[in-house]
Amino acid sequence: MLxxxxxxxxxxxATTPAVRGIDLRLDRAKMVVVGANGSGKTxxxxxxxxLIRPTAGAISLDGRDVRTIQGDPGLSTNLAEVYRLMSxxxxxxxxxxxxxxxxxxxxxxxxxxxxELDPVLGKRLHELSTGQQKLVGDLFAVCxxxxxxxxxxxxxNVDFARRRRLVRLLQELSADVLLNTHExxxxxxxxxxxxxxxxxxxxxxxxxxxELDRLYLTRGVAPEALAVLETSLGTFSVTRDAGDRxxxxxxxxxxxxxxxx
Amino acid sequence: MNxxxxxxxxxxTNGSLWFWAVAFMAMWxxxxxxxxxxxxxxxxxxAVAYTTSWYAVVVLIALSLLAAVIAGSYAYxxxxxxxAFRYSRLTPxxxxxxxxxxxxxxxxxxxxxxxxxxxxxxxxxxxxxxVPVDPVALLGVSxxxxxxxxxLSSTLTLLAINHLGLRSADFVGYVPLVLSxxxxxxxxxxxxxxxxxxxxxxxxxxxxxxxxxxxNTPTVQLGTATVPLGWVPxxxxxxxxxxxxxxxxxxxxxxxxxxxLEERRQI
Numbered sequence: 332m333l334x335x336x337x338x339x340x341x342x343x344x345a346t347t348p349a350v351r352g353i354d355l356r357l358d359r360a361k362m363v364v365v366g367a368n369g370s371g372k373t374x375x376x377x378x379x380x381x382l383i384r385p386t387a388g389a390i391s392l393d394g395r396d397v398r399t400i401q402g403d404p405g406l407s408t409n410l411a412e413v414y415r416l417m418s419x420x421x422x423x424x425x426x427x428x429x430x431x432x433x434x435x436x437x438x439x440x441x442x443x444x445x446x447e448l449d450p451v452l453g454k455r456l457h458e459l460s461t462g463q464q465k466l467v468g469d470l471f472a473v474c475x476x477x478x479x480x481x482x483x484x485x486x487x488n489v490d491f492a493r494r495r496r497l498v499r500l501l502q503e504l505s506a507d508v509l510l511n512t513h514e515x516x517x518x519x520x521x522x523x524x525x526x527x528x529x530x531x532x533x534x535x536x537x538x539x540x541x542e543l544d545r546l547y548l549t550r551g552v553a554p555e556a557l558a559v560l561e562t563s564l565g566t567f568s569v570t571r572d573a574g575d576r577x578x579x580x581x582x583x584x585x586x587x588x589x590x591x592x
Numbered sequence: 593m594n595x596x597x598x599x600x601x602x603x604x605t606n607g608s609l610w611f612w613a614v615a616f617m618a619m620w621x622x623x624x625x626x627x628x629x630x631x632x633x634x635x636x637x638x639a640v641a642y643t644t645s646w647y648a649v650v651v652l653i654a655l656s657l658l659a660a661v662i663a664g665s666y667a668y669x670x671x672x673x674x675x676a677f678r679y680s681r682l683t684p685x686x687x688x689x690x691x692x693x694x695x696x697x698x699x700x701x702x703x704x705x706x707x708x709x710x711x712x713x714x715x716x717x718x719x720x721x722x723v724p725v726d727p728v729a730l731l732g733v734s735x736x737x738x739x740x741x742x743x744l745s746s747t748l749t750l751l752a753i754n755h756l757g758l759r760s761a762d763f764v765g766y767v768p769l770v771l772s773x774x775x776x777x778x779x780x781x782x783x784x785x786x787x788x789x790x791x792x793x794x795x796x797x798x799x800x801x802x803x804x805x806x807x808n809t810p811t812v813q814l815g816t817a818t819v820p821l822g823w824v825p826x827x828x829x830x831x832x833x834x835x836x837x838x839x840x841x842x843x844x845x846x847x848x849x850x851x852x853l854e855e856r857r858q859i
Binding site: 382412423433 | 593595598599601602606665668669671672673674675676677678679680681682683850852853
């Protein structure tokens, strides 16, 4: 179980926090977090991974503070930077990380074949295209029996056919998943998942992706507000069944807020 | 968890390392053998002393190039290490043990190649057989040398990564190379005091390599007397340095900070 309480991260030299006041609980669930570039989605994931020191708040995994966790292979991610332990061909990296995670390399090799990525096995990560690197990271994240998978923009630069395969794979995955994306139009693929909306470092929700059609954004503090969002452009409320603009109609969360400001 | 074979493979298949630490250094051996040797006397003892001095300094610098490679890999993999220590079965001690093993092995390989190049080129130049007197000792010294340079490079780079940032880590990576060049050559051209020759790990290595190759005990001038440098305190010196630096590396590895690779860009 992942639990985030009051998370705040301010980078050195910055005047405003990259993320603030984030509360999140994920227990036998899958959640997609939608937000524009720069809204703080990756900072949230890197904080959970222990790659960033939070300014305030606490993050725990199965009741243990992530800052004290050592040797727990149950959490995985698709962030490419964590697979740069050595400069080796992908085939060797697969075997290395299978060893580190206590898994079977054949599982990952099978997934690579399934995604028609066998040709990358003999290449090093820097020799792959951006989309191939992203997919290799995605497959590292879902292989070797993880309990919690953190996916940062897993569909970036991935072609349509493989996106569909990846969505199916994520749906079938038995692990908890926290998935970041800036693409609102992808939400239809995750109807059974929880939904978080991220804007200017604040996380709203959780809602349900299934109720996306019923969510609206309204200027000011609405009496029936499901959540209230304080932004540099003013205060907005997320409401159900009625409001100023339907969330689903937006091309991005930023555009939606700006259209109401 | 032992990753020695993975490290050895990653380093042994690193073409740049082979070029700079082997081909480039072999070129310097060639310069030493065929261009710089004009003033060397015809006596065999002079040829042996000259050859061994070149060999010891070149091996020292080759090992420091290995250190530069290791420094670069830390800067590149800080996030991977921070992640692996939390969310995989890799421990800082296991990782360090693998790195010590891989570096020692690579130190051995570099030394064997440079040993062959030295014996071949200088033997050709002086028209005599100049094989090392104690090759086993030389191989042992190269194992320790590889481990020492790994530990030195790791300590300096991790200090920079954890406390200063990747920009500083880039510069710190050159410190072993600069020290090797300065102190290795200083031993040949300057009368360094005995305490310094025993206390400096670079000179411990140079002296041990000299002794292993030539069979002659390196000496130091004390007033009017020439005093030999004992191999036991020299070996103890390098072992104490290596052990201390491995300990420092372990402490720093446990606290490694993830740094964004882009932070490394200088300009």
